[in-house]
Amino acid sequence: MAIIVSTSKQEKVFSGKDVINVGTNPNCDFILELGFDVLLTLQYNNADNKCVIMNTFQSDKVLFKGQPVKRVEVGNVCKLMFAGTDEFVSIKILAEAPVAASVEHKKTVTSISQEDFTEEDIKGLYGKDVNAVTKVKIEKQKEDLENVRVAIIKQVAFHINDLKQKLSTNSKTSIFLHIAMFISSIICAFGVSNYLMGLSIQESANYLHLPTNIKVWAAYTILTYGICLLLKQGVYLYMQSNIQKEMSKSAKLGQTFMLIFSLIFVLGIYVVNLVYYMNLNDFMTFAIFISFFFSGIMAVLAISCGYFKCNGTEWTVMLDKYEYREDFESVIKSYRQWIERYINSLSNSKIQYIKDKMFNLQLKSVGETVVGILTAPFLAYGVSNTLAMCFPEAAGWVRISGLRISPVFLTLATFLIIFAFFSFVNAFLCTKKVQGSQVIKQDGFSDWQHHGVTIYGLEGVRRLESEKRRSLAIACAIIFIEFAMNISYFMTEIGGDLQGIFLSLVAALVPTALLIAETMMLSQTKFDIYACDELLSKVDKD
Structure with a gap:
């Protein structure tokens, strides 16, 4: 037996149910959408195979054949109208339930899209071994965490990225300025060392035959560079005192000492260079300007280094304030816990797939490592021959297929290249780890493989x-x-002219570029292995 109740908007099939309530109350079996309260009770009699419809609220707006009705007996089909509306209720009795009786009502695309996932749906999607309730809870927890994380990231992401960009530019500029400051120190130390050693500018005019005492020049270069660093630190402390306003007496004393004495020594370097260059044809104007040029550049570079150091310190403090937010740290802690729960909710087939993937990646890593090690002797060949020419008594030359090889220096250079190979891999791997962590913080957890x-x-x-x-x-x-x-080595073999220098540069660049490319490939494979290993290490279930 089946009873089909339908209106202009919906239809529902009831199978094996003797009493059915149809009305406007939300608790009814079949809900009507009317502007007034109605309750119709359908009672099926198995003996007579008939259905009795009772107007429970005795409403005058329930019409049967145009007349108000309180009780109707239905043998096959019955249609009730509602006064003042176009709505109706149709009741049809079937001896056997239709094929679609297993589903209580016909589903449309719209009604299906409005339904939530059931436990059976999730098991049908992910497999029978998945705990559907747990999976839903994990997804809900992630949604809550994402809402909080996104709200915080909207406030700080721009500032964090902007500060990191500034710090990166500041660091690169600072490195360049320090290199320039060191070169400037070498130039200024040249005049100081020559003057103190009694060498005139005429004797040092030919740069190919510098009679300068190299050891003294190197010593004064280090001293001059130290004075520049002293001036840089003094400028840094001076700028910090203007920002912080509160400094200890020892800090103020150190700042004053560094600034005054470094400027005195810079002035002394200028005077010594001035006296040294005055001996060049007694050209006073040239000596004044060239000495001021060299010493001035050195002082400006030192002051600039102090300025960039102060900027870097301030931006680092600001970045720490944005990244050390207490609410964000709490979200990150909760996110770590969620990741562990998510990993432990993975199915056994998924975990087995990750294990297989990790094994394949390890095989790939071994292959890339072997290729990198086999490439090392080719890079080390020129290095070993250069060392062998510097120390011919220790070379122990051996000829193989026309190639002259020094086994001792070739082995030494090969191990040196291999060490550089693994150092590059470790550096690139650390970079990828940091980048991966930042991706989760700013974009959320999406694909653990990336x-x-x-x-x-x-x-x-x-x-x-x-x-x-x-x-x-x-x-x-x-x-x-x-x-x-x-x-x-290649210049020795090819020649020292312009073409030889260019060809030597290209010949040396090719194996070096190959080495760096291999390290990039291996570092990516190592990161993929690291991601799989970290995931498997968080699996607690058997």
Whole structure:
């Protein structure tokens, strides 16, 4: 038996139900949308196979064949109208339920889109081994966290990115200025060392045959550079005192000492250079301007370094204030907990896929590492030959297929290149870890394969940045030595003319570029392994 109740807006099939309430009350089995209260009770009699419709509220607006009705007996089909409206209720009795009786009512695309996911829907989507209730709770928790995170990021994201951009530019400019300041110190120390050693400008005029005492020149260069750093620090403390307004007496004393004595020594360097260059054909004007030019550039560079250091300090403090917000730290802590819960909600098939992926990545990493190590001897060949020519008694030359090789120096240079290879990989890996953490903080958790599952705090980021700088400095120093020695070797073989220098530069650049490209590839593979390993390490379930 099945009873079909329908109106102009909806239809519903009731199967195996003897009493059905149709009305405007939300608790009714079939709800009507009318401007007045109505309750119709449908009672089915199995013996007679008939249905009795009772107007429970005795409403005069319920019409049957145009007349108010209080009770109607239905054998097959019945249609009731409602006074003052175009709405109706149709009741149809079927001996057997229709095929669609398993579904209480017909579904449209609109009605389906308005329904929420059920537990069965989620299990049908993700598999039977997924706890649907837990998955829904995790998604709801992420939604709440995202709302708070987005609200905070909207306030601070622009300032954080702007400050990081300023700090990056400030750091690059500061490095360039320090290099320029060191070169300026070398130039100023040239005149000081020559004057104090009794060498005239005429004797040092030919730059190819400098009679300058190199050791004395180097010593005065270090002293001059130290004076520049002293002036830089004095300027930095002076600017800090103007910003903070409150400084201890020792800090003020140190600031005054550094500024006054560094300026006195800079003035002394200017005077010594002035006296030294005055000996050049007694050209007084030239001596004044050239000495002022060299010493002035050195002083300006030192002051600029102090200014950029002060800016960097202020911007770092502001960045810490934005990143160390208490509410944001609380969100990050909750986000870490959510990530662990999300990982433990993954199905066994998903975890197995990650394990298989990690195994494949490890095989790929081994292959890329082997390729990098096999490339190292080609980069080390020029370095080893240059070292062997410098120390011929220790070379122990061996000829293989027309190539003259020094096994001792080739082995030494190869290990040097391999060390640079792994240093570059570690530096790039640290960069990717920091970037992945920043992606989660600013964009939220989306794809763990791209950004990992670990969120680093401020101290964690600083530690990674420090490790990156250390590894990068070691790798760059080794590559600089390798590049310079390869150029020297190729110039010996090709020639020292302009074309030979260009070809030597290209020949030395090719293996160096190959090494850096290999480190970039391996660092990405290492990061993918790191992301998989971190995810699997957070899995607590058996």
